[in-house]
Amino acid sequence: MKKEGIELIKDGKRLDGRDFDELRPIKIEVGVLKRADGSCYFELGDNKVIAAVYGPREMHPRHAQDAKMAVLKYRYNMAPFSVDERKRPGPDRRSVEISKVSREALEPVIIKEFYPKTEIDVYVEILQSDAGTRTAGINAASVALADAGIPMKDLVSSVAVGKIDGEVVLDLNAVEDNYGEADMPIAMVARRNTITALQMDGRMTKEEFDKGLKLAMNACRQIYELQRTALIERYSEM
């Protein structure tokens, strides 16, 4: 599905000047919304996303409650103006799948047993998109969950790797994603080396995959530190 005709690597650098293993600039703000129980604004290059957490709160309808633990819900949503061609409001197949994968990315760290019969709602809004919104969303959601005081075993960090002009590189931007050969978003509990989300499309050899996975895992560890720092700053302010 990748298109050809654009040189994405020149003189060993990517079009935006990054090295192969270099993340785009990241900005994290915690507790940016008043009404939500927890929230986080997350920038990854030109991606701007915001996550809010509500709950644990009573679950409706009742027959969907789980008597043993909280139910985690996750809604990934793109603002209509977040992409070049206006996105029609409402869920589409892509956002339904991303919501599922993102929820499963976070589920392993949440101690759901503390709040039976309740639901914990994670809402992620993509305000501006430049490839990588699902990973930015998971990063934001992870921090927002912590900000909401949801009991968690650890934070989840997420990033994509991909293949452009035959090279395995970290954190594709939109041009690289459109003209590249493969894209692989992952999520990870950075301090436990556990992969909680993994998707891949495009074409890669096993060796490229192994290399990409290592690259992504390293980057997740960097992101983890930024998430942690942002939370510490937030709570030292308070």
Add this chain to the structure above:
Amino acid sequence: MKKEGIELIKDGKRLDGRDFDELRPIKIEVGVLKRADGSCYFELGDNKVIAAVYGPREMHPRHAQDAKMAVLKYRYNMAPFSVDERKRPGPDRRSVEISKVSREALEPVIIKEFYPKTEIDVYVEILQSDAGTRTAGINAASVALADAGIPMKDLVSSVAVGKIDGEVVLDLNAVEDNYGEADMPIAMVARRNTITALQMDGRMTKEEFDKGLKLAMNACRQIYELQRTALIERYSEM
């Protein structure tokens, strides 16, 4: 949004021969439907609308019930053949907004505390449209509520004023609405001088607004008398 190029006032009269402060002919019939608890057929010029009331009746789903009072619902719906270009069946954004505004127009007079946990349903069908359907609908609904025996403090009466060819006039018809400069529907508890609905679009000065409001309030008092007369006739028949 108003288009130009049609002269709407000639020799001090409107295209249909009316004076600036003149209502279109009104016809009211009470109790026209058998299955409904209350009903009213209302003509305003070429507008033909019918309102039915059901209730108070048990409210579903239960969690939407109000333990202290009845819940009023209002559904404004246009028949597909009521307008020049066939209207697709089902609610659209315009009808959703009109339903809300119309419900709020009637809410102040209904003694909802008498029937906790119930709902009172008002259904308004627009059979033929010629500008002014929402006001005709509120007038019809008000009479249908009385016909259904719903306890009310008073009747609500409704009419629009607007601005055409620079003049503030009463009760725009479709041509006037399409080529005029402003339209302002209001609803009112005529005997209490209380405005229960007010919308405005187009452009008016404050002075025009004041003048229009007085014009509308006077017309509501006329409509009130017609509503009252129709109800009295209905009950003297019985």
Add this chain to the structure above:
Amino acid sequence: MKKEGIELIKDGKRLDGRDFDELRPIKIEVGVLKRADGSCYFELGDNKVIAAVYGPREMHPRHAQDAKMAVLKYRYNMAPFSVDERKRPGPDRRSVEISKVSREALEPVIIKEFYPKTEIDVYVEILQSDAGTRTAGINAASVALADAGIPMKDLVSSVAVGKIDGEVVLDLNAVEDNYGEADMPIAMVARRNTITALQMDGRMTKEEFDKGLKLAMNACRQIYELQRTALIERYSEM
């Protein structure tokens, strides 16, 4: 609605070589699905349909339960690839009507009083269509209900008759349906001579109708024997 220009009968035979009163080849397999409580695969010429039955099982939502008997549900659904022009997934008006008529075709034989508050679900999937899918579906559903052990007074059998080139003939195929003059599907409790479904479109005289009805009833008796044989074989295997 029938189109003209194709000769459907030549030398007293139909285009596919059948006599006027001849059914297309029928193939019945019972118990073809593992997860369903009962199932049946049914071929009628080029029609391939499969029916599954689930239940009696608890009915949701509860307020839709019938305290005195089971509720029968029936869903007729065409696979997107079952017709020449891809069918968009999901119910359309045709399938909603067919589901209703098919449910009513089966209702008279099901002893619903045995299972109050439950629902019995019949799901019919049309995998390949060649005119006659609703009748094939009813035949399949009837056998699947028996396979599921639902208590029944008898089996229901179904077939269509129609009019082509002025002749009343049995079991129209797609070409005959498209270019013919009338189509009349019926369902019947074959051993009781009771008609449980009857629809007709096109144009027929009363005499043609009478003739067609007799033709269809005879064919239902044939189909009944095939259904019965298929069930007996299934249970003698077990």
Add this chain to the structure above:
Amino acid sequence: MGLEIMDDVRRDYIYNLVKRGKREDGRDFRDYREIKVEKDIIKRAEGSARVKIGNTEVLVGVKLEPGEPFPDSPDEGVIITNAELVPLASPEFEPGPPNEDSVQLARVVDRGIRGSEAIDLSKLCIEEGEKVWIVFIDIHVLDNDGNLVDAAALGAIAALLNIHIPAERYGLSSSEGEDTNTLPIRDKPVAVTMVDVGGEILVDPNYNEEKAAVSGLTVITNTDGTISGMQKYGREGLAEDKISEMVEIGIEKADELRRRFL
């Protein structure tokens, strides 16, 4: 639960009446309630009719708009029949998309008009393969006291008679003679609905009779006595001879309605 008991009581009441040869409103088994047909009451529609059968009231509006033909009949107009069981008409109707009852109502009426070929669709082609007239037949139910099908079918054919094709409104002038702007109607299909209560055939069931019946049949017939549509209803079967009798009654009553109202 309360409602279910009421259903049983009503069913027994109607059943016992019928067993004594009577109907709730005093009619004979083969009689229609009083029928009123008013035509051309909706200005915005190309054709319209309000039909009352007793307390049942249905408004049918017909509109014509240019649109795309179906790929398999590029030179023919299109009929779209739609029924709205708006909640104004009955405490049992709920707002929302069409359910199986409104779909069936629309499709039975539609089938009668199609089967009779009442509308000459070949006259509704504007530009082959590109643009044809879409005939929207919208059935708007106002009061449901039973037998919506006959009221809707009668309203539909009444509304279709005498329709002016709105060519001017869409800038589609007809080059030929002036009568090309009239929708040609070639037949007058009429629906007659009957139910079986206790083995008796009741024509034109009212709401209570519909509820008490175990089965029913609509027979739609044409000016020449041919049948152009049928539909059986209900949770019980019908014997062959009963159906045959119903078809005969249907032809006879349709003829009567056609002469009186169309």
Add this chain to the structure above:
Amino acid sequence: MGLEIMDDVRRDYIYNLVKRGKREDGRDFRDYREIKVEKDIIKRAEGSARVKIGNTEVLVGVKLEPGEPFPDSPDEGVIITNAELVPLASPEFEPGPPNEDSVQLARVVDRGIRGSEAIDLSKLCIEEGEKVWIVFIDIHVLDNDGNLVDAAALGAIAALLNIHIPAERYGLSSSEGEDTNTLPIRDKPVAVTMVDVGGEILVDPNYNEEKAAVSGLTVITNTDGTISGMQKYGREGLAEDKISEMVEIGIEKADELRRRFL
């Protein structure tokens, strides 16, 4: 039940404050909360603005895309205003299609822009009857602490100012001078919302004040002091003189906001 009691308590609390001439956050009755307007924050949009009024936060993005004109105005662009009350913004918002609150929010903002004729739609025709620019004004609510209308309306007009028509992206080069690629804005409608609590008029109600109010009014006014949109809310009526007073306040406060932020 618990929640309803909370509602009553809050209502009484706000009411009693107002009766003593006070507001929850210490403002005067006629004062807005602190307002911040940031423009052009979304790269992918042709125009955007983030508006904060106190803790209320709304993001408005404007996009232009080629599309079909309405049949009755073949040479004019089209405005489509949409509001999403995404569940991120409030525990009371639920995912799903637009409900009456989001529809009303979008339509009131839309009415102000249309009524003022702020956008010269005749400049947005690409090919008469075939292709015009569609102006999508998308209101994305991020945090709801009351008075969404004023924030959304201010965001909409702020986002509309200084828009570059993306003709290149769609291969639609403009033959004429270069300034034809700027969306011409002719007026700056501003919405001012007030509520009635205990007979007092409060400008810019916060969430609790909205809940405590029995009625409210939005007045949208233009640079020349004319009115281009109004909407009354709530379950109680408003007297004529109260409305008249609100309109005057609306004109005055809009003027102030316009000068400060647009």
Add this chain to the structure above:
Amino acid sequence: MGLEIMDDVRRDYIYNLVKRGKREDGRDFRDYREIKVEKDIIKRAEGSARVKIGNTEVLVGVKLEPGEPFPDSPDEGVIITNAELVPLASPEFEPGPPNEDSVQLARVVDRGIRGSEAIDLSKLCIEEGEKVWIVFIDIHVLDNDGNLVDAAALGAIAALLNIHIPAERYGLSSSEGEDTNTLPIRDKPVAVTMVDVGGEILVDPNYNEEKAAVSGLTVITNTDGTISGMQKYGREGLAEDKISEMVEIGIEKADELRRRFL
């Protein structure tokens, strides 16, 4: 509650079996159940395949119809992959629009076909920017006893092989040689799904094993051993080395399936 207890019992049962090196149906951890692939069984489809993996049964039909290209690839055909989890196939499937499970199933299969570039979309252009072939891949699940992904993916590629482009039906004669009417397939992506139960990797999980597993992975690989799609599932994480092992198994098993069935 009863059902939840059953879930626990089943989970323990499967877990304890695995801990003793066994599977419910006696297979080895790396074995597939019996697989049957039947091709071209649906006349109305341009291609079709029925795949059985044990009791799991999936029918895939492929249809080609002319339609509009995407604006950003005006000279390429379009693939639309859709999965219906019809309620016939499982007591857990409900009628209605696609939910997250059916969407994920369709998208994972779709990704494998796209990633491998199995279909040469540039060969599916009819008229640049105007008309291209839309390839509808419809996955119809008939019986769900686990591992729908592998069955659907195998069915999709099997159905895609040997497709005749229905140019005649749409009056689109191909001017060039006759083999232009065959859909060119350039690769044969095959999906292999594995789950983790108690730290062991089970290939081709059946329904009970899926329910007992805490995580899983689908690996889609091509003829040359490259990967063209992956998806992790489940409420627990997977360690790096476990994923690496799964990818190796995936490549090996895909090769086996490809040789046996494609």
